[in-house]
Amino acid sequence: MTVLEQRIMNHLIEELQNSASSFLDSIKSSYPHLTAYDLRLCTYLKANMSTKEIATLLNITPDSVKKAKHRLRKKLEMMPFDSFSEKFWN
Numbered sequence: 002m003t004v005l006e007q008r009i010m011n012h013l014i015e016e017l018q019n020s021a022s023s024f025l026d027s028i029k030s031s032y033p034h035l036t037a038y039d040l041r042l043c044t045y046l047k048a049n050m051s052t053k054e055i056a057t058l059l060n061i062t063p064d065s066v067k068k069a070k071h072r073l074r075k076k077l078e079m080m081p082f083d084s085f086s087e088k089f090w091n
Contacts (some may be wrong), residue, residue: 012056039073046070046085071089 005065028035028043045055052070056063074081079088 009015014058026040029065035073035076038069042069042073043068 019026024047025040025044028040041059042055045058051056052066056066060064070085071081074083077088079085
């Protein structure tokens with residue numbers, strides 16, 4: 002990723018997190034045990050980003066994102082087949 006691409010990506014992430022602040026406040030109040038990493042993952046999932054896109058943003062492998070999503074489902078007491086979009090964004 003070039004420097005320009007990184008700056009654009011950082012700007013988009015910042016805008017996304019700012020626009021999702023009320024969403025994050027809601028998640029934090031419902032699940033106070035979530036970490037900052039979990040909340041960032043929730044923000045990316047709310048933006049309907051793919052596993053590959055999230056992996057690129059976090060500079061990790063897609064398998065690591067899948068594992069993080071699995072852990073997040075456990076923390077949110079979701080079943081493996083439950084959708085994040087159904088859980089939060091209806």
